[in-house]
Amino acid sequence: MSRFWRPGSEKPTAAIVEDEEGGVIFLPTSTSSSSSSGFGYASLERQRQRLPVYKYRRAILYLVERHATTIVVGETGSGKSTQIPQYLKEAGWAEGGRLIGCTQPRRLAVQTVASRVAEEVGVKLGEEVGYTIRFEDQTNPGTTMIKLLTDGVLIREMMEDPLLSKYSLIMVDEAHERSISTDMLLGLLKKIQRRRPDLRLIISSATIEARSMSTFFNIRRKNSLLESADRLPNPEPAILSVEGKGYTVEIHYVEEPVSDYLQAAVNTVLLIHEKEPPGDILVFLTGQDDIDAAVKMLNEEIQYRGRHYLDLLILPLYSGLTRGDQDLIFTPTSKGKRKVVISTNIAETSLTLEGVVYVIDSGFSKQKCYNPISDIESLVVAPISKASARQRAGRAGRVRPGKCFRLYTEEYYLKEMQPEGIPEMQRSNLVSCIIQLKALGIDNILGFDWPASPSPEAMIRALEVLYSLGILDEDAKLTVPLGFQVAEIPLDPMISKMILSANNFGCSDEILTIAAFLSVQSVWVSMRGVKKEFDEAKLRFAAAEGDHVTFLNIYKGYHQSGKSSQWCYKNFLNHQALKKVIDIREQLARIIKRFGIPLTSCDRDMEAVRKAVIAGAFANACHLEEYSQNGMYKTIRTSQEVYIHPSSVLFRVNPKWVIYQSLVSTDKHYMRNVIAIESSWLTEAAPHFYQFRTPNPTLH
DNA sequence: GAGCACTGC
Structure with a gap:
């Protein structure tokens, strides 16, 4: 499985290093490109060209042309979700009434990506660029060329059109999340590809399961006739790595295992406030109970310590909150204040907080598990995976270089943490x-x-x-x-x-x-x-x-x-x-x-x-x-x-x-x-x- | 008298 680029075109500029855990890490890119974002004069086109993925435009188009499946590994912020569909459209993949389909696991992501793409293409949403989610179809058959949709909707579409014949290409985004519907979709798309060798797939993932994903999509074509094999794409998947726009995050571990991660989290918040320059703090705990307890403990400490601790603004975050409480979290911190958001996993994937410079990671989350013998699904507090830990750490590097404090030892991270979480498919009633x-x-x-x-x-x-x-x-x-x-x-x-x-x-x-x-x-x-x-x-x-x-x-x-x-x-x-x-x-x-x-x-x-x-x-x-x-x-x-x-x-x-x-x-x-x-x-x-x-x- | 991590059709 080699990396490819079009002969003669510029090679990828990021340095890509295999780390000891089998991951791919991206060396920090120069910061010059991100310094001019405040001016607002740059045209949309110039903004597009500044995204890390732009350097790979020709490489991506070349790979998609030649390979049935292309796997794009890239951190958040690389621009792949919004740019790749446009590159494909510009290259003609939506000509002749065909559709470029892009799936997302969440409705909100479908809507935001679609409106961003429509804006960049310069068309009204629902015409050349549209989206479909449950209860809402913003597409115009015959006109729409790029269609964003949830993976669940695409599976439903297969009931009407089992070979997805309207689509020339499907890009499955956030595949690393391994939700039930994403996994189902991947299995079904592989099946469709056997019947439709012309269908191109792009699997987009933030982490490095690229290898297993590549093995999965490596289709050995039966009865391939020699003369037609020439015109058919290479069944072996290509892998391309794209660096993100994130800043470096310095990782700190505890020296000894902590017995009470709640107390440890509280202490770490106070310590950061004492020793570190301004910047908001994001704390990952497991659930509502934990979070409410931590908020209470912190507020008591603040009252007790007084003085500059009163600059701390403690906010809980979980899905059960009302809209009003959630608005507080997104209002920018007033001068001199430091926001501390204490959150469930919701801040790991579903929503992004700007202004976070410090992350505190308890190393745990609530996870669904399923016992097929008793047929009972339950939620249990369980250790997170390395992939999750990296994702959490990355939340500290969105505005400037940040720090992540892990409430577990480095030895634990290196030797005991599982590289990936168990796919939801293996933890659910089916x-x-x-x-x-x-x-x-x-x-x-x-x-x-x-x-x-x-x-x-x-x-x-x-x-x-x-x-x-x-x-x-x-x-x-x-x-x-x-x-x-x-x-x-x-x-x-x-x-x-x-x-x-x-x-x-x-x-x-x-x-x-x-x-x-x-x-x-x-x-x-x-x-x-x-x-x-x-x-x-x-x-x-x-x-x-x-x-x-x-x-x-x-x-x-x-x-x-x-x-x-x-x-x-x-x-x-x-x-x-x-x-x-x-x-x-x-x-x-x-x-x-x-x-x-x-x-x-x-x-x-x-x-x-x-x-x-x-x-x-x-x-x-x-x-x-x-x-x-x-x-x-x-x-x-x-x-x-x-x-x-x-x-x-x-x-x-x-x-x-x-x-x-x-x-x-x-x-x-x-x-x-x-x-x-x-x-x-x-x-x-x-x-x-x-x-x-x-x-x-x-x-x- | 207890709790629901997070999605989706």
């Missing part, structure tokens, strides 16, 4: 993923070529769940029409099954609303300090049947208020979340209309609603332990000990039989979104599961 592959006609799931294979246990578990829902048949093929319809609905298959069964109970109208509520994080605004008012607000909507029926009450109230944000505020409801509920509900209504399923309402008959819920979630039935004093339930399927989550309206009500929609596992397994049922409804709804169920349906 039902949604497998049904999408089935819908794309991939029958041999166990033999699918993934960038990282999930465990056979996890795949078998997913197949079992889909089989018990009647979505797959004994041959593990999608059933007609249920399986195919479920695959088209962009929800968890259990919820999709619930929707498709609802019409049998005459309540598809209600169930669509419930399904939409189940698809958003939480509709409640959690506010500390006004607990009593919050609980009272909740009680106004609480239904004896459980959380699902409570959602119907909220929806009704929201509608009657004329979708008023004022009303939401008064009732501790999150207006953004409710708007999303409305969007999702509309999308679902369109889909079932296409299936020819009428919208029926059962009015006040909540038994119908509960039975429809069971049709999807019957496997999650639980029974209250007879003599349990603390509300302990056991799941019917595995006799797992579970409890009703305190956020549920059924908390402390403890009905005898319940069905839950999901489990959150912390110190206990908590059931979220719970509804009370009659035990007889279970055997009615799923006799195959509760009466004739074999422990392990055989699937192949």
Whole structure:
């Protein structure tokens, strides 16, 4: 796997060094190019030419021409996401009505990259340059040449157009994040390439998995005819490294392992403030609890120490914060003040803070893990990977040279830290993923070529769940029409099954609303300090049947208020979340209309609603332990000990039989979104599961 | 009386 450049063209100027851990490091580039950014006279064109990626323009075009797959390794700030699509368009890859597609893992990134590219090309967004995310299609078929989209949307597009025939080239950005949808997409694109040797791929990644990625995409072409082989691109992937625009970051380690990283983080913040010149501090901790505790500790220290410590401004950052709190984080620090942002992983990838010069890295984050035997997903605090540690450190070098303080020893970093994190695919329940592959006609799931294979246990578990829902048949093929319809609905298959069964109970109208509520994080605004008012607000909507029926009450109230944000505020409801509920509900209504399923309402008959819920979630039935004093339930399927989550309206009500929609596992397994049922409804709804169920349906 | 790292269709 050699690096290539066009003969005669200028060679890459950055020095590229292989480090001892098998990574690629980039020697610092000269700083002259970044000193003139303050003038604002430079044309867009000149700004473009200053980006590090510009030097590689010809090399990239040459590689893409000659190779089926090109892997571009580059740090953030190299400009690859915005520039490469433009280079490709200028070189003619969008001629003849073809599309250049560029995927991003996140919606916001799709929108910002698209508007930046449109601005640079000098066109209106939605014309030559457009984007598609869920609920929003800003493209103009026939005109659009560069199309930004989330990887999830591109997978959905494959259901209509399995070979993605409209695209001449697809660039998959942020591939190092290894999200489920990125990994699925990579596997599917590899498959498409076998059928469409003309399709070009660019895999863009910030870290050095380039080698394994390259092995993955190295396609040995079968039956390649000699005469056509000449015109076809080289199947061996090319790798190109592009340096970033980041400044050097000096790394500091602790000399001895720390026993309490929270205390160590607090001490380090104070020490930086004492000894180091101005510049904001970003601290990486694991979750809300940790962060709130650290904020409290720091504020106490500041009060206690007084004097110039009062210049510290301590701000927490995690996804659950309101918009107002997040705005504080993005307002520039006033003169003399030093901002200290204490954050979860959200600051590692999803959002970028300007002005950070110091990073404190605890070495931990919360990570999802999945046990296919118990079928339980949980969040656990776990050590981060070297790739993550580097990413965190890089956050200190965006405005000027910075420092990163790692709360672990250098020896630990070198000898014990894993080079890469485990791909999400190997830490998740796979039902949604497998049904999408089935819908794309991939029958041999166990033999699918993934960038990282999930465990056979996890795949078998997913197949079992889909089989018990009647979505797959004994041959593990999608059933007609249920399986195919479920695959088209962009929800968890259990919820999709619930929707498709609802019409049998005459309540598809209600169930669509419930399904939409189940698809958003939480509709409640959690506010500390006004607990009593919050609980009272909740009680106004609480239904004896459980959380699902409570959602119907909220929806009704929201509608009657004329979708008023004022009303939401008064009732501790999150207006953004409710708007999303409305969007999702509309999308679902369109889909079932296409299936020819009428919208029926059962009015006040909540038994119908509960039975429809069971049709999807019957496997999650639980029974209250007879003599349990603390509300302990056991799941019917595995006799797992579970409890009703305190956020549920059924908390402390403890009905005898319940069905839950999901489990959150912390110190206990908590059931979220719970509804009370009659035990007889279970055997009615799923006799195959509760009466004739074999422990392990055989699937192949 | 507890908690939800982060995304996405």
